[in-house]
Amino acid sequence: MTSSQHLEKLLLSCRGLSPQTEGVSRCSRFRLTITTEQRQALDRKLIAAQKLGDLRLSKFILTIFAAVHYQETEQAALILQLSVAQVEAYVHKFLCYGVRGVAFTKPTGRRPKLTTDQRRELSRLIDAGPQECGFSGACWRSPMVQQLIRERFAVSYSVFYIAELQKNLGFSYQKAAFVSDHLDDVAR
Structure with a gap:
């Protein structure tokens, strides 16, 4: 079981949803669905980020998975220990740039x-x-x-x-x- 699948089950159990509702987010403003290719690409990036110990990128990807499976950003923010604004910013970046946007550059200083x-x-x-x-x-x-x-x-x-x-x-x-x-x- 991949870590994204583990998070998905955790999020589903917290929300009381069944796995049949998987892949669709019923946010009050939009409905987020991702393709199989996007899911696989995000899984690969998540595994690589976890191996490198990149907590920020891992939380970014887990936020996308949470948005796909949950209605409320507040709950995803609580579980991932992020602010609601940060969860919304991550989802917005994913909506604008797709899987290519799921990356961070090192600050130049x-x-x-x-x-x-x-x-x-x-x-x-x-x-x-x-x-x-x-x-x-x-x-x-x-x-x-x-x-x-x-x-x-x-x-x-x-x-x-x-x-x-x-x-x-x-x-x-x-x-x-x-x-x-x-x-x-x-x-x-």
Whole structure:
């Protein structure tokens, strides 16, 4: 027995419906039926999602199966531990895109503060040296790079992140180690 069949029996027993009503949802607004091919494709996706441990995709597919077998979205939401709005959104996505829409893309994350062109420009400026950029020192320090970025690109980075940014740009860096004043210079 596949997990979708197990869920279907669970949902049917909770609702008091017989297996003859299987495949039809009598929602107050629409009636959802799926073809055998769609059911098989959803079963394959569900098995793959469960093997990968993708809980979100598994709940999406189980929501579709619940919508096919049940009248009330509230009950499906309760059983699957989702909000009613999320159940309706999953069903809406399935209605719009079919089985192809039953997928999630990984979020890309936060965009970097500096664009690729700005990073290239920063690399060029760091290669040129601090004196070429208007600083009096002979070698770069993190506060100098921080000031350069703020002046040229109007982007503010923490001084503690500058070393990591330099590493990401391909530069080697040294973080200053704390040395106590009372230690003997000769012994070091």
